[in-house]
Amino acid sequence: MKIAIISDIHGNNEALDSVLKDIKEQKCDKIFCLGDLAMAGPEPSKLVKRIKEMDKDGNFVIIQGNTDEKLGTYNKNFEDILDKNVPVMANAYRADLKELTDEDKKYLSSLPEKLIMNEYGVKIMLCHGSPRKNDENITPDIEIEKLEEIIKDADVDVIFCGHTHVPCGFVTECEKTVVNVGSVGRPFSETPKSCYAIMTIDENGDFGIEHRLVKYDFETAAAKLKQRNFDGADKLAAMLIKATSRYPQ
Numbered sequence: 001m002k003i004a005i006i007s008d009i010h011g012n013n014e015a016l017d018s019v020l021k022d023i024k025e026q027k028c029d030k031i032f033c034l035g036d037l038a039m040a041g042p043e044p045s046k047l048v049k050r051i052k053e054m055d056k057d058g059n060f061v062i063i064q065g066n067t068d069e070k071l072g073t074y075n076k077n078f079e080d081i082l083d084k085n086v087p088v089m090a091n092a093y094r095a096d097l098k099e100l101t102d103e104d105k106k107y108l109s110s111l112p113e114k115l116i117m118n119e120y121g122v123k124i125m126l127c128h129g130s131p132r133k134n135d136e137n138i139t140p141d142i143e144i145e146k147l148e149e150i151i152k153d154a155d156v157d158v159i160f161c162g163h164t165h166v167p168c169g170f171v172t173e174c175e176k177t178v179v180n181v182g183s184v185g186r187p188f189s190e191t192p193k194s195c196y197a198i199m200t201i202d203e204n205g206d207f208g209i210e211h212r213l214v215k216y217d218f219e220t221a222a223a224k225l226k227q228r229n230f231d232g233a234d235k236l237a238a239m240l241i242k243a244t245s246r247y248p249q
Helices: 013-025 044-054 064-073 074-086 087-099 100-111 144-153 218-226 233-241
Strands: 001-005 031-033 060-062 115-119 123-127 158-161 169-170 179-180 193-201 209-215
Touching: 001 013, 013 044, 013 193, 013 209, 013 218, 044 087, 064 087, 064 100, 074 087, 087 233, 123 179, 158 193, 218 233
Parallel strands: 001 031, 031 060, 123 158, 158 179
Antiparallel strands: 001 193, 115 123, 169 179, 193 209
16 A cells, blocks of 8 residues: 655645646555645635545545644734744735635634554554644654654654654654655745655555655746735745745745
8 A cells, every 4th residue: 555645735736736646656545634735825725625625535634734723713822923923924824814715714623633544554643743732843853852752642653744844754762653744835945846755555564655756836836826915925935936944034
């Protein structure tokens, strides 16, 4: 069995197009999605509606990202924090709230925070940030002792996460495999390629995991985002072409 694990699409339909094409070419049997569907992207509502259609397929499994939670139900504290620390993202949040329909928001708010799947006896946790919090960072430079603390209560073999938009993977001393699958729609990289992961599992439970980088039409995606015209949309659009930091400066 081959399972594609995607995360952090952020309203980027061009990126999703290319990743789904690659998933099909890789002959994956299932898709697990780790959330963050709409926030600060080119086409938030269109993307949510598209995922809702994909979610009707029994081989598609999805959980809620931290921004899905905040867009599903307006959060004044979240908005205030963004205004103070990353005003561009606060502007995007307000613009997204206006664009998303009530049905879009209802769908986002209904998604489960995390799930545990069992494939050929391998217990797999799907979470957005970490097993503890949907906005906790698991990054390539995390100290192994801190990672062990974060995952200590997760009674699973494999943990898939996203949130940071930076792919990485670990095999811990407690014999858990932890993989951040990166981002489909907002890769934090100077090379604008979508990133996702594929897990291959044999019937005896042996498994392997690989990251895949996929080219996509980032110029069209950036142009669509810039045309949304909220204050700072141009800066977010530029990050789709070349991202040198997690948030616009």
